Amino acid sequence: MAKKESINPGQWVAAYADYLYAFALKRLQDPELCKDLVQDTFVSAIHNLQNYKSSSSEKTWLTAILKNKITDIFRRKASETPLHWLLSGEDNTHAFFEENGHWKDKHAPRIWETEEADPLENEELKEILERCMEKLPPLWAVVVSMKYLDEEKSDHICKELSLSPSNYWVIIHRAKLSLRACLEKNWLKG
Amino acid sequence: MKWHNNIIYNCKKATFLIDKKNLEGISPLQRIELRLHLAGCSVCRLYYSQSRRIDQMLRGFYPTRIKPENGLDEAFKKGLQENIAKEIKKSGA
Numbered sequence: 001m002a003k004k005e006s007i008n009p010g011q012w013v014a015a016y017a018d019y020l021y022a023f024a025l026k027r028l029q030d031p032e033l034c035k036d037l038v039q040d041t042f043v044s045a046i047h048n049l050q051n052y053k054s055s056s057s058e059k060t061w062l063t064a065i066l067k068n069k070i071t072d073i074f075r076r077k078a079s080e081t082p083l084h085w086l087l088s089g090e091d092n093t094h095a096f097f098e099e100n101g102h103w104k105d106k107h108a109p110r111i112w113e114t115e116e117a118d119p120l121e122n123e124e125l126k127e128i129l130e131r132c133m134e135k136l137p138p139l140w141a142v143v144v145s146m147k148y149l150d151e152e153k154s155d156h157i158c159k160e161l162s163l164s165p166s167n168y169w170v171i172i173h174r175a176k177l178s179l180r181a182c183l184e185k186n187w188l189k190g
Numbered sequence: 191m192k193w194h195n196n197i198i199y200n201c202k203k204a205t206f207l208i209d210k211k212n213l214e215g216i217s218p219l220q221r222i223e224l225r226l227h228l229a230g231c232s233v234c235r236l237y238y239s240q241s242r243r244i245d246q247m248l249r250g251f252y253p254t255r256i257k258p259e260n261g262l263d264e265a266f267k268k269g270l271q272e273n274i275a276k277e278i279k280k281s282g283a
Contacts, residue, residue, distance in 0.1 A: 009278055013271045021262050026251075035262070039270055046277045093202055101200035109236040116243065129247055147213070148248035154214055173209045180240055 007058055009046050016059055020066050027070050027145055029134070041066040071160060074146065077138040078161045096177055109180065112187055125187060132182035140175040143168065197223040204234045208241055 017038055024034035044065055045052075052061055096107045103109075114121045133141060142161065146152045152160075158168050197203050204227040210216050211224065228235050 009274060013267055013274060017267055017270060018262055025261065035266060038262075039273065042270070042274050043277050046274065046281050049281070093206075097202040101202040103201045103233055108233050109240055111236065112240070122247075126247055126251070129244070129251070133251075144248065148245070149251060151249075169206070169210055172213065173206050176209045176241055176244065177205065179244055180237070183244065184240075 007049065007052055009042070009049075012042055012045075012058070012062070016062055019059070020062060023063060024066060024070060027149060028073065033073075037066060037069050040069060044069075074142045075161060077142050078163075080138055093174065093177060096181070107181060110184060110188065112184065114187070125183065128183055128186045129179065132179050132186070135182060136175055136178060140171055140178070143171050144175050144179075147172065197227050198230060200227070201231060201234050201237075204228070204231065205237050205241075208234070208238050212242055212245055 020038045020041060021034055024037050025031065028034055028037075041062055045062055048065075052058075056064075096104060098104055114125065116122070133144070136144065139161075143157060143163075146157045146160070147154070154165070154168060157163070158165055163171070197207075204224060207216055207220055207224045211221070216224070228238065
């Protein structure tokens, strides 16, 4: 008979607090908020011990609780970004392109002159990208985070954030255009 | 053959298709349209490679300035442990 996984809340802080904190921080980049979430996760878990299924590990169960809390925050952030200006007709990328669909001269991609294999350059690029992420409107940052960090399916993200597929792709594209432009500007400046 | 005229000269549409293709794929017709555009547009070819590189970076993305190893300090953990002990008592677990 399979041994029933025991649950031991007294050991949670020592065993899982750092892991859960890192998990939250990776998605929310706000240390104080993430500390609160770790605490909330443990408290919710203690009050819902009856929902724990011994088929999953404590760690998986706690992570799932934390993930739900992060998704709630994502939803709230998403609802704070007004959609209408983002999605006004065809014009949502007019900052980058001319009327006829050509790149505007000053926004056309330029060669970065970096070596993809160079780990130092990659680290530097990543740091710039991270700062660029912080400048995105909350909804875009949330969509990018769900898609790339959590590797969620697009239709799942649409459902969670109440987005239509076409709005979703506009957001992805706008976010990518903005990140690329921001990265280039700061990289070539350096 | 009017359908391709549109995209051949349209970087706005091409870049949208590039981002969609790299993430989730596009229809066969869209692939042909995009290939035609890229054949004649070096700027969008550059966008294509940079877009892919950004995707790669985002997938391996980790905040570098806040390292998890200098994350939770012991004082916070101690407080957390005490709060949890209280909650356990409260819940009768």
